[in-house]
Amino acid sequence: xxxxxxAASPPRNDNRNDTAVTCPACGQPFTPAGRRRWCSDACRQAxxxxxxxxxxPAARPAPPPARAATIYQCPECDQRYLGxxxxxxxxxxxxxxxxxxxxxxxxxxxxxxxxxxVS
Numbered sequence: 001x002x003x004x005x006x007a008a009s010p011p012r013n014d015n016r017n018d019t020a021v022t023c024p025a026c027g028q029p030f031t032p033a034g035r036r037r038w039c040s041d042a043c044r045q046a047x048x049x050x051x052x053x054x055x056x057p058a059a060r061p062a063p064p065p066a067r068a069a070t071i072y073q074c075p076e077c078d079q080r081y082l083g084x085x086x087x088x089x090x091x092x093x094x095x096x097x098x099x100x101x102x103x104x105x106x107x108x109x110x111x112x113x114x115x116x117x118v119s
Contacts, residue, residue, distance in 0.1 A: 027113040071100035082109040
């Protein structure tokens with residue numbers, strides 16, 4: 001009868017990573033724990049900020065102020081104003097009619113709603 005030796009058990013820590021690697025952000029050597037790629041949270045954040053730069057605010061022009069292209073109408077005297085929220089004659093606040101501009105023929109404030117409304 002042949003005596004057999006028990007099969008050698010496989011080593012359990014073959015994939016253990018005790019080797020030091022360098023941090024891609026700062027270049028410092030560190031021993032990673034788990035799937036860690038950076039040596040610190042600060043390096044991780046710096047790498048994310050480098051991959052996702054903030055948009056340049058000068059690249060996109062600011063839209064014109066909405067009030068400059070808005071028609072207001074006085075509830076007392078029905079006078080219309082372009083960009084002015086207060087009636088000059090009645091000294092009362094006007095109600096907002098909507099977006100618009102000056103009429104090319106008579107230079108009176110005209111709302112877009114007045115031009116597109118079918119009556």
